[in-house]
Amino acid sequence: MTTLNKQWLLDSRPTGEAGVDNFRLVETPLPALQDGQVLVRHRFLSLDPYMRGRMNASKSYAAPQPLDAVMIGGTVGEVVESRHPKFAAGDAVVGMGGWQKYAVVDGNVPGSLRKVDTTHIPLSAYLGAVGMPGVTAWYGLTRICAPKAGETVVVSAASGAVGGAVGQLAKVRGCRAVGIAGGPDKCRYVVEELGFDACVDYKAHRDPKALHEALKAVTPDGVDGCFENVGGAVLDAVMLRMNAFGRIALCGMISGYDGTPIPMTYPALLLQSRLKLEGFIVSEHMDVWPEALKELGTLVATGRLKYRESIAEGIESAPEAFIGLLKGRNFGKQLVRT
Amino acid sequence: MTTLNKQWLLDSRPTGEAGVDNFRLVETPLPALQDGQVLVRHRFLSLDPYMRGRMNASKSYAAPQPLDAVMIGGTVGEVVESRHPKFAAGDAVVGMGGWQKYAVVDGNVPGSLRKVDTTHIPLSAYLGAVGMPGVTAWYGLTRICAPKAGETVVVSAASGAVGGAVGQLAKVRGCRAVGIAGGPDKCRYVVEELGFDACVDYKAHRDPKALHEALKAVTPDGVDGCFENVGGAVLDAVMLRMNAFGRIALCGMISGYDGTPIPMTYPALLLQSRLKLEGFIVSEHMDVWPEALKELGTLVATGRLKYRESIAEGIESAPEAFIGLLKGRNFGKQLVRT
Numbered sequence: 001m002t003t004l005n006k007q008w009l010l011d012s013r014p015t016g017e018a019g020v021d022n023f024r025l026v027e028t029p030l031p032a033l034q035d036g037q038v039l040v041r042h043r044f045l046s047l048d049p050y051m052r053g054r055m056n057a058s059k060s061y062a063a064p065q066p067l068d069a070v071m072i073g074g075t076v077g078e079v080v081e082s083r084h085p086k087f088a089a090g091d092a093v094v095g096m097g098g099w100q101k102y103a104v105v106d107g108n109v110p111g112s113l114r115k116v117d118t119t120h121i122p123l124s125a126y127l128g129a130v131g132m133p134g135v136t137a138w139y140g141l142t143r144i145c146a147p148k149a150g151e152t153v154v155v156s157a158a159s160g161a162v163g164g165a166v167g168q169l170a171k172v173r174g175c176r177a178v179g180i181a182g183g184p185d186k187c188r189y190v191v192e193e194l195g196f197d198a199c200v201d202y203k204a205h206r207d208p209k210a211l212h213e214a215l216k217a218v219t220p221d222g223v224d225g226c227f228e229n230v231g232g233a234v235l236d237a238v239m240l241r242m243n244a245f246g247r248i249a250l251c252g253m254i255s256g257y258d259g260t261p262i263p264m265t266y267p268a269l270l271l272q273s274r275l276k277l278e279g280f281i282v283s284e285h286m287d288v289w290p291e292a293l294k295e296l297g298t299l300v301a302t303g304r305l306k307y308r309e310s311i312a313e314g315i316e317s318a319p320e321a322f323i324g325l326l327k328g329r330n331f332g333k334q335l336v337r338t
Numbered sequence: 339m340t341t342l343n344k345q346w347l348l349d350s351r352p353t354g355e356a357g358v359d360n361f362r363l364v365e366t367p368l369p370a371l372q373d374g375q376v377l378v379r380h381r382f383l384s385l386d387p388y389m390r391g392r393m394n395a396s397k398s399y400a401a402p403q404p405l406d407a408v409m410i411g412g413t414v415g416e417v418v419e420s421r422h423p424k425f426a427a428g429d430a431v432v433g434m435g436g437w438q439k440y441a442v443v444d445g446n447v448p449g450s451l452r453k454v455d456t457t458h459i460p461l462s463a464y465l466g467a468v469g470m471p472g473v474t475a476w477y478g479l480t481r482i483c484a485p486k487a488g489e490t491v492v493v494s495a496a497s498g499a500v501g502g503a504v505g506q507l508a509k510v511r512g513c514r515a516v517g518i519a520g521g522p523d524k525c526r527y528v529v530e531e532l533g534f535d536a537c538v539d540y541k542a543h544r545d546p547k548a549l550h551e552a553l554k555a556v557t558p559d560g561v562d563g564c565f566e567n568v569g570g571a572v573l574d575a576v577m578l579r580m581n582a583f584g585r586i587a588l589c590g591m592i593s594g595y596d597g598t599p600i601p602m603t604y605p606a607l608l609l610q611s612r613l614k615l616e617g618f619i620v621s622e623h624m625d626v627w628p629e630a631l632k633e634l635g636t637l638v639a640t641g642r643l644k645y646r647e648s649i650a651e652g653i654e655s656a657p658e659a660f661i662g663l664l665k666g667r668n669f670g671k672q673l674v675r676t
Contacts, residue, residue, distance in 0.1 A: 053610075231605060253606040263601035267569060268591045271617035272391075279609035 002029040006315050007070045008099035013057055018326060020319040022055065023071065023099075030102055038107045039081040042097055045315070045336040046074035046127035047322045049252055062281075071099035071318075074132060076116070076123050077338075084108070092118045094126040099318050101338050111286075120301040128161045128333035129307045130296045136282040137165035137227070138292035140249030143285075144278045145225030147247075149174030152219050154238050157229035158199055159186040161307060161333035162251065165296070166227045167196045168305050175225075178218050180234055182328050189331070194306055202234055208265075211237040227251060232262040239269045248277040308332025340367045344653050345408045346437035351395055356664060358657040360393065361409065361437075368440055376445045377419040380435055383653070383674040384412035384465035385660045387590055400619075409437035409656075412470060414454070414461050415676075422446070430456045432464040437656050439676050458639040466499045466671035467645045468634045474620040475503035475565070476630035478587030481623075482616045483563030485585075487512030490557050492576050495567035496537055497524040499645060499671035500589065503634070504565045505534045506643050513563075516556050518572055520666050527669070532644055540572055546603075549575040565589060570600040577607045588617040646670025 004027045011024035033039055054065040054072060065072055075097035079087050084107030087093070095113040097103030105113050116126050128134065147153050153170040157163040158179025167177035167190070179190040179199035187199040198218035205211040215223075215237050222243035228235050231253035242248070253262070270277060299305035310330040312321035315338045325334045342365045349362035371377055392403040392410060403410055413435035417425050422445030425431070433451045435441035443451050454464050466472065485491050491508040495501040496517025505515035505528070517528040517537035525537040536556035543549040553561075553575050560581035566573050569591035580586070591600070608615060637643035648668040650659035653676045663672045 235605075250609045253609055261604050261606060263603050264605040265601050266599050267573070267602040267605075268599060270615060271588045271591055274617045274619060274622070276617075277608060277615045279612045279614075281612060284612070 003102070004028070005030050005100055005102045007101075008315070008318050009068050010055060010065050010071055011067070013055055013064075013067070018052055018055055018323060020323055023319040025316065031104060033081060033083045033104065036084050036106055036108050038079055038084050038087045038093075038105045038113060040075070040077045040093055040095065040097060040103045040105055040113070041080045042075045042077040042101055042103065042315075042338040044076050044124045044127055044311075045097075045099055045318060045338050046131070047318065047325050047330075047334040047336060048074070048132070049325065051322065052326055072096065073098050074127050075103065075338075076126050077103075082107070087113065087115070091115050092123055094131065099315070099336075101315050121297055124309060124333075124335055125300055125307070127335060128309065129165055129300050129305055130293060132282060133161035133333065134165050134296040134305075135289055135292040136251060137162045137169060138296060139282050139285055139288055140227050140251050140280060141166050141169050141225070143288070144249035144276075144280065145170075145227055145247045147173060147175045147225040150176075151224035152176040152178060152221055153225040153227065154178045154180065154215070154219065154223045154241070155227040155229070156180040156202075156234045156238070157252070158190045158194075158196065159308070159331060160229065163227070163229055164190070164194050164307055164332070165305065168194055168299070169295075170225075171195055172299070172304070176219075176221075178215075178223075180215070180230075180238075186331060189308065193308075208233050208236055212240050215241055222246075225249070228253075231264075233265075236265040239264075239266055239273075239275070242269065242273050242275055244273050246273060246275050248275060250277060250279040310334045312336045314338070341440070342366065343368050343438055343440045345439075346653070346656050347406050348393060348403050348409055349405070351405070352393055356390055356393055356661060358661055361657040363654065369442060371419055371421045371442065374422050374444060374446050376417055376422050376425045376431075376443045376451060378413070378415045378431055378433065378435060378441045378443055378451070379418045380413045380415040380439055380441065380653075380676040382414050382462045382465055382649075383435075383437055383656060383676050384469070385656070385663050385668075385672040385674060386412070386470070387663065389660065390664055410434065411436050412465050413441065413676075414464050415441075420445070425451065425453070429453050430461055432469065437653070437674075439653050459635055462647060462649075462671075462673055463638055463645070465673060466647065467503055467638050467643050468631060470620060471499035471671065472503050472634040472643075473627055473630040474589060475500045475507060476634060477620050477623050477626055478565050478589050478618060479504050479507050479563070480630075481626070482587035482614075482618065483508075483565055483585045485511060485513045485563040488514075489562035490514040490516060490559055491563040491565065492516045492518065492553070492557065492561045492579070493565040493567070494518040494540075494572045494576070495590070495666075496528045496532075496534065497646070497669060498567065501565070501567055502528070502532050502645055502670070503643065506532055506637070507633075508563075509533055510637070510642070514557075514559075516553075516561075518553070518568075518576075524669060527646065531646075546571050546574055550578050553579055560584075563587070566591075569602075571603075574603040577602075577604055577611075577613070580607065580611050580613055582611050584611060584613050586613060586615040588615060648672045650674045652676075 155166040190199040229252040493504040528537040567590040
């Protein structure tokens with residue numbers, strides 16, 4: 001009996017907002033394995049904001065996602081069958097298998113598949129706190145914000161996979177950690193469960209001045225490091241609070257993904273406060289991954305780095321969960337149980 | 339007979355555009371020198387865009403210029419009388435004497451007065467290419483843009499004291515130097531006299547898209563380093579041309595000094611192109627001055643660093659010359675012969 005794979009292809013590119021109808025579900029038989037190939041049964045698919053950028057045809061930092069091909073995405077799962085000496089059936093693995101139940105992976109491509117230990121760290125964490133989002137937080141915080149103990153770090157999208165790790169890593173370093181998140185539930189979680197010092201609800205402060213005032217109340221000594229996941233009015237508000245020689249790690253501009261460029265309102269502050277701002281993509285800094293994963297893995301295994309997951313059930317639910325992520329409906333790391 | 343000093347005081351703070359009526363000219367008798375003091379007869383006063391920022395009451399990177407006090411400003415001149423052992427009548431000196439014909443300087447304050455050699459370098463150059471503007475160019479180019487040979491550097495306000503030095507220092511380092519300046523005369527000067535590879539006339543391309551196209555035509559390999567003196571539409575156009583991992587030294591936002599904040603139109607490019615942007619003020623990097631002045635002085639003395647001066651005659655002309663500078667009417671370093 002032939003096993004059928006379920007795959008989500010990019011069917012069309014969005015003209016404005018992305019929608020579920022930009023994707024197409026297909027069922028395809030799994031091919032027989034060639035030498036060097038590994039068949040992986042995915043357990044979780046990671047949904048991440050960067051995927052929205054890949055849906056556009058225009059040049060971004062990465063090649064666009066091709067039409068009619070399986071959507072790109074990080075995955076964890078287990079090896080079902082292997083024709084590669086380094087992998088065996090039952091191995092827990094992390095890879096970039098995409099939006100599908102199974103993946104056939106060439107085990108010889110460096111970095112295509114990595115065996116992971118699930119004794120102390122849950123499998124799904126390799127897509128979050130001990131994976132790309134965790135390393136993203138680690139890189140931006142330690143290499144760009146580079147805060148000293150006693151300094152104040154602000155992070156937007158603070159209840160998300162990246163933001164949550166940023167604040168907790170900042171606390172480990174003796175900093176004051178302030179989050180920005182949407183809604184009282186997320187803010188309570190950021191403070192009470194993740195241990196941030198404060199969290200500002202941007203949905204309760206739609207007016208830029210009000211947001212700035214709310215941020216001012218919880219950053220009495222100003223802001224030294226900003227880890228920016230959102231951009232737009234949120235970044236504007238943080239910039240108004242930044243101290244001289246502050247550092248801004250620019251990781252995401254989620255509010256601008258849907259076509260309309262969102263301006264930065266006060267760029268003169270970059271000069272007046274002598275700020276340093278740097279955009280980065282974690283996949284271009286592979287050299288830091290071992291050091292970052294070591295700290296992140298230790299913190300997760302010892303319960304000092306907490307995270308939350310939003311799990312959508314079934315590969316069929318991927319597009320809807322993804323659109324929800326873009327609209328901020330997820331709470332913590334968005335996964336699909338495949 | 340008592341010698342009278344002529345001094346320009348800040349009379350009022352501008353509400354919108356600065357005007358000549360914000361300043362007040364007074365005549366005051368020179369006081370008798372105290373021990374440790376030096377009387378300097380100014381020969382040239384430097385006018386610089388930063389002065390506009392100091393006219394505001396609001397917090398900037400420096401304390402505001404006090405009302406009813408002599409306007410701040412760099413000066414060169416000669417010692418008339420000295421009651422300090424390190425200075426003697428006839429010494430050529432550079433200092434921060436302000437908008438006045440004479441200054442009484444406390445020779446014991448470190449950095450208040452510096453003797454300079456006028457054998458190989460003209461006195462006025464210590465306010466330009468071998469002074470604060472030159473070091474500003476040197477710092478932003480070498481420490482922030484940090485271009486490698488073969489890379490492309492773009493500088494706005496390219497015919498000015500800072501911009502002209504940026505491009506010539508970039509050429510010395512084997513880079514392609516592209517200027518942006520206002521009007522065909524300035525552009526011709528930047529290319530033909532200063533030796534830039536190209537210069538774009540922003541006044542001939544008022545539409546942002548046209549400016550971007552004009553810049554594209556002269557930066558076929560994109561832009562690796564941007565030295566920004568202007569901000570606004572000019573910075574927007576350069577950002578659209580920047581290569582991955584480009585560096586932006588933010589030195590001035592002259593178009594925004596008159597009150598209205600000018601937004602940055604495409605901040606998402608900072609992320610998409612993984613740009614590094616840093617605002618700086620040269621007076622906070624005194625450690626580089628000796629190294630910078632050594633290179634700048636050698637280049638000027640050997641005729642390899644060229645510059646132009648706009649000289650307004652008489653201390654009485656300072657306010658009008660300053661307003662002209664803010665409107666881009668100067669051509670090269672703006673000085674007042676006092």
